[in-house]
Amino acid sequence: MNKKEHVVIMGAGPAGLATGHELTVSGVKVTVIERNDFVGGLCNTNEHNGYKFDLGGHRWFSKNEDLNNWFRRLMGDEVVWVERISRIYYDGGYYTYPISIVNVIKNAGIFTIMHAGITYLISALQYSIFNKSINNMRDAYVAQFGGKLYDMFFRRYSEKVWGLPCEELSADWVSQRSAGLSIWTVIQESLLKTKSDNESLIEEFMYPRDGYVRIPQRMAEDITRADENNAIHLESTVTGIVYNGPNDFDVTYKDVQGNESTVNATSVVSTIPLGVLPRILKPAPAPEVIEAAKALSFRALITVNVILRKERVSIDTWLYVQDEDILFGRLHEPKNWSKAMVPDQSTTSLVLECFCTEGDHIWQMTDEEVGQRCVEDLEQKLKFIKASEVIDFQCVRSLQAYPVYDLDYADNIKVIHDYLAGFEGLHIVGRGGTHRYNNADHSIEMGLLLGRRILGYDVDYMGVNTEPEYHEIKTSKDPKRDYYKVEEKEGA
Ligand SMILES: Cc1cc2nc3c(=O)[nH]c(=O)nc-3n(C[C@H](O)[C@H](O)[C@H](O)COP(=O)(O)OP(=O)(O)OC[C@H]3O[C@@H](n4cnc5c(N)ncnc54)[C@H](O)[C@@H]3O)c2cc1C
Structure with a gap:
């Protein structure tokens, strides 16, 4: 050229x-x-009273080592390594993510896992033996995990993110995001712990010290x-x-x-x-x-950035919140990613992600209403904080956050x-x-x-x-x- x-x-x-x-x-x-x-763009980090907040926790991860090298050259000594601990909050219990069978048994009991096993066998018969066609996101998840695990870990969160029933969403999203992950990978990872040298679920990732x-x-x-x-x-x-x-x-x-x-x-x-x-x-x-x-179309996002008079709230990198009666769908604690995200280590902060569509009932709430509702959910439902520990909160609205499939x-x-x-x-x-x-x-x-x-x-x-x-x-x-x-x- x-x-x-x-x-x-x-x-x-x-x-x-x-x-x-x-x-x-x-x-x-x-x-x-x-x-x-x-x-x-969406990789912005907002600063409020010296506290830094990504637009929802952004980690750096690529399967392409050349790209990782490019990233390291670009960022020099700004890179920190973060240990990943992700959990799913579901019906009052905390489940590790990626899903672990042992953890599901511990939380939900042996009958749930038997139920999951039976629904998986049914879907294996339907989709693998009788070649039932995969027409939408629900089919794609059920074919991979069976009906019970789909219902526990994928349906409610997906519908919160996308604002549509999984039957009205394309299966492409699942094949792009989780093809290759099956119930067998989950069993291998969680039960047998037989990670081969060349295959592992990501347990650490790189992150820019001062925000994405x-x-x-x-x-x-x-x-x-x-x-x-x-x-x-x-x-x-x-x-x-x-x-x-x-x-x-x-x-x-x-x-x-x-x-x-x-x-x-x-x-x-x-x-x-x-x-x-x-x-x-x-x-x-x-x-x-x-x-x-x-x-x-796109889904929009309201992130609620909360500053707290408290040293730490969670151990998680991300917490996925399935329950529909909690306004936000995911939260992260920036300090767990990099200490530089908070100016005073005796305090902490949280970012809560509220998925919505421009003009819907969540989008129409005022910032004050969204923030107050999230604080209530944190206090009364998750029991993570006391409202009196909130020093301040701020809402950031992003249109065009999630391209809808x-x-x-x-x-x-x-x-x-x-x-x-x-x-x-x-x-x-x-x-x-x-x-x-x-x-x-x-x-x-x-x-x-x-x-x-x-x-x-x-x-x-x-x-x-x-x-x-x-x-x-x-x-x-x-x-x-x-x-x-x-x-x-x-x-x-
Ligand atoms: C909550 C959340 C969490 C995420 N977590 C992760 C993560 O952990 N790891 C990860 O790798 N990725 C993550 N992502 C995805 C990541 O944010 C996006 O993949 C990335 O920002 C896409 O970059 P882009 O340049 O393609 O688009 P964008 O970031 O959307 O940039 C497009 C730009 O175009 C500008 N623009 C639009 N219209 C016009 C116009 N008419 N004139 C001028 N400018 C215009 C916009 O303002 C914007 O700055 C996350 C995204 C979200 C929403």
């Missing part, structure tokens, strides 16, 4: 910044346009440092993209005062929601593309892809950008590979996060890609 070219990146989340990082290492001029007043936002911040620092012509425009919303022909675009964005600017680009990288992109692109698409775009999402994506194929030099990448349930490492890996693609390398960036494998298991068969080696040689 000609180094004089100019790439405009829409969105300064991990995917957009990773593309920018890879391009600027090779001297390509980039302009990043970001709606928020911060970089990082340091990852996008580090990339942004490198991008602006690489060349004075590179720019990251914050508080700037992309409102229109005009395609003048192959590798010739005009991108228009608006700042908070409403002033419009237009910038010309040889390539455009979009990390803005795939459902939004066709609606701001010219030439405008046919009505069926607009319909497909409108049908792609409803039963039509794959068909809608295909309609949009067909339309976008006509725009030479326009690339989609990232979680909302591709409407794919990416973790940050997937978005970064996609972004780095897209950078390579724009530089002329023959790499498949859209192949990231499509392997139907359980993300929690590392195996010696995991792909080892060499794409980041050039950067290593250059010492960037």
Whole structure:
């Protein structure tokens, strides 16, 4: 690629910044346009009275060792290792996650485990022997774990996250997130403890000492440092993209005062929601593309950040809360991840994740109501705190947090892809950008590979996060890609 070219990146989340990082290492001029007043997208860390809160606990984990090396080089001495202890709160009991059969027996008793065994055998017969088809998320979980374990550990939490019955959600989510994890893996891990050398459930992970936002911040620092012509425009919303022909675009964005600017680009990288992109692109698409775009939906998130006059609340990295009568679905205690997340070690903090949809009854509650309700649930239901120990709380609202995999999402994506194929030099990448349930490492890996693609390398960036494998298991068969080696040689 000609180094004089100019790439405009829409969105300064991990995917957009990773593309920018890879391009600027090779001297390509980039302009990043970001709606928020911060970089990082969903990987933001909010600071409140010296306490730092991720938007829900974000850990760094990748099965790709080259990417892990890239991460270590980027973050230098900012990386800490965190021991992972995750539990599920279900009907008043605490269960280890990933699920352990021994722990289920201890908590729920031998009859429950026998019930689980029988329902598993029934589903094994139905799905493996009689080839019953898997049509939705419920079928996919039941085929893997049987009806009882699905009901105990997957149904209620999934429905809390997605706001829809599992029968109305695609099975793809399960195959992306937990294919390869079966009741047999669970038994092997928990009962027999026969971890082979090359296969283990993740028990430790890397984390940036001062919060996850340091990852996008580090990339942004490198991008602006690489060349004075590179720019990251914050508080700037992309409102229109005009395609003048192959590798010739005009991108228009608006700042908070409403002033419009237009910038010309040889390539455009979009990390803005795939459902939004066709609606701001010219030439405008046919009505069926607009319909497909409108049908792609997201779940939103309200995180309640609580500061407490108490040394520690939990031992967990995450606690998954199944019960519907508790407003939040997951919590974490930032201090358990890194001591630097709290300024005073005699105090602690919690982040509570309330899944919702823009405009629904949770979204319509005021911040005060959401916070008070969460404090009540913590005190009265989980018995974790006394309300008098709360020093302060703060709510953070995020739209477009979870791309919804409803039963039509794959068909809608295909309609949009067909339309976008006509725009030479326009690339989609990232979680909302591709409407794919990416973790940050997937978005970064996609972004780095897209950078390579724009530089002329023959790499498949859209192949990231499509392997139907359980993300929690590392195996010696995991792909080892060499794409980041050039950067290593250059010492960037
Ligand atoms: C509660 C929660 C917990 C998570 N935990 C983990 C975890 O433990 N580990 C992990 O790896 N991942 C985790 N993730 C996922 C991770 O946050 C995402 O995968 C990652 O942020 C996706 O990066 P992205 O760049 O693709 O998208 P985003 O982070 O969504 O970035 C897109 C950017 O585009 C901007 N934008 C949108 N529209 C416009 C516009 N019109 N103009 C300009 N800018 C625009 C947005 O403001 C945003 O900054 C979690 C996510 C959530 C919600």
